[in-house]
Amino acid sequence: MPSSDHNENESKPSAQTLSHDLKTPLTGIRMILQLLMEEKVGPLNEQQRKMVRQANDDCERMVTVIQQRLDS
Amino acid sequence: MVVHLALQRLLWRHPMDILIVDDDESIRTSTSMAIEGEGHYVESADQIETAQLRLKEENFDLILIDLRLGEENGMELLKLVLEKNPAQLAVIFTAHASIESAVRATRQGAFDYLSKPFTPDQLRGVLVKAERALKTQGEIRNLKTTVSELKSEVGRSSPPPRFDSSDVMMQSALDTLFRAASTPASILILGESGTGKSVIARTIHEQSHLSNQPFVTISCPSLSKELLESELFGHVKGAFTGAVKDKWGKVHAADGGTLFLDEIGELPPEIQPKLLRLLQEREYERLGENKLRQSNVRIIAATNRDLKKSVMNGEFREDLYYRINVISVELPPLRARKRDLMNFAEDYLKHFGKQIGRKVEAFSQGARDFMESYPWPGNLRELRNAIERAAILCQSQQIQRSDFPPLDSMLPINGSDGSEADRIAPGSEISLADLEEEHIRLVVDRTNNLQEAARILGIDKATLYRKRKKMQMA
DSSP states (O other), X not given: OOHHHHHHHHHXXXXXXXXXXXXXXXXXXXXXXXXXXXXTTSOOOHHHHHHHHHHHHHXXXXXHHHHHHHHO | OHHHHHHHHHTTOOOOEEEEXXXXXXXXXXXXXXXXXXXXXXXXXXXXXXHHHHHHHOOOSEEEEESEETTEEHHHHHHHHHHHOXXXXXXXEESOOOHHHHXXXXXXXXXXXXXXXXXXXXXXXXXXXXXXHHHHHHHHHHHHHHHHHHHHHHTSSSOOOOOOOSSHHHHHHHHHHHHHHTSOOOEEEEOOTTSSHHHHHHHHHHHSTXXXXXXXXXXXXXXXXXXXXXXXXXXXXXXXXXXXXXXXXXXXHTTTSEEEEETGGGOOTTTHHHHHHHHHHSEEOOBTOOOOEEOOOEEEEEESSOHHHHHHTTSSOXXXXXXXXXXXXXXXXXXXXXXXXXXXXXXXXXXXXXXXTOOOOEEOHHHHHHHHHSOOTTHHHXXXXXXXXXXXXXXXXXXXXXXXXXXXXXXXSSSSSOTTSOOOOTTSSXXXXXXXXXXXXXXXXXXXXXXXXXXXXXXXXXXXXXXXXXXXXX
16 A cells, blocks of 8 residues: 555544534533523523524534434 | 521421532523522632542532543543442533433433533533432432441330320420420420430420431530531631531431430520521531521520529520520429339340340339339439349349449439448448449449540540450440
């Protein structure tokens, strides 16, 4: 195998590492957004609630994509 | 948070102490927030070494461990934790949704796992499962304690207690106590030493709605002020010389159940405000720690002191007195319960007869006359010991007067009772050795444990043990 291809394969993260590296920060984001929506850190006004809900929806989409691409 | 904690107390829920071990700060922060929102206490660590340091100093009800801690492997920490305590509840955070990694973790002893990215609801589900598991563990511990106590009761030195009385005052006291048993009210039991206060306290607990919860006793005179405070409330490492690790006190052990404070009249003044706070706010702090803890305990207290007098003398706090005195009864001394005396005597005789394998079932008229005329300053405890001795020494099937000790050797310690009996006084015709032996025998008979007896005699426990061995006491 040519050495450049060999090096490229070594530097690609494994699926496990990729899964961990993506899901870890996503866990923090998902937890924080849902705690905000539950108003655990204080009440939200209507506009804030709308924004947090939107961010949460986007976060859930990302979760779905990652689970479909990495876990299947 | 305050309302939630109040609800927990009402429902007798116990906040858990939880440790999160994750190298990601946002997971530590958000998970801590979610956990605290459920009313639990939480600490966090970002690597195995930090986690191990905390685990050496404190016990946690639940540990949440990330499988990948940077370069470290969370399973190593799981292994170390379970080696130290196989019953430790530990939950693994894993980024893998595969069954394989979850099965591997639970096979290694993890209680459960959470797949990233988990939600607050999923985390709460795990917390509820952990609470249930801890409750079950607590129930198993209680059952083991009960079995152990029952085992020792089978071989113990007294028959099952009797709770019916021909004496009006005693029956009235018992009726009041058993009516109060199923309420959360604090109870104060007054009475001379040996009148059965601790037996009654335990029976109240068993008759109450807390019968499946812990019953924890603390003897107030048995320890120094510092050790008593630590014994009651616990301490953290370094709180005082000799505090080499964190310790939970009896208040924590009794949480959700009954705390019996024996001889509360001896509670040092420095500790009284802390007990008052526990009763009023259901809060306490461990010695050396600046963290408020909650504990919901039902208090039963007992004393042979005149607590009202102690309040007037400034030895006992008035506000604490009124807190523990919600229901109070006085158990009459045995000499005031002549009608019950022979019932007790016959119960003890039957019990000891069986224990020593002898057929000794009755008392001669002379023995009866003696028992009914003697004042029994040591009350039931003295009666029990006298009958045990008589059953052993008796040479027929009937206990005779001569099987009881001579009157002049059955005397009170402090001179408060037994005025009808002759007293041993300095100068009476008795050898030093006999005087010492009888004094030791009487003190041991009339105290709850050897530690208390040693304290009264002014010697240490080891010396008391040697003297008793020399006297060939049972």
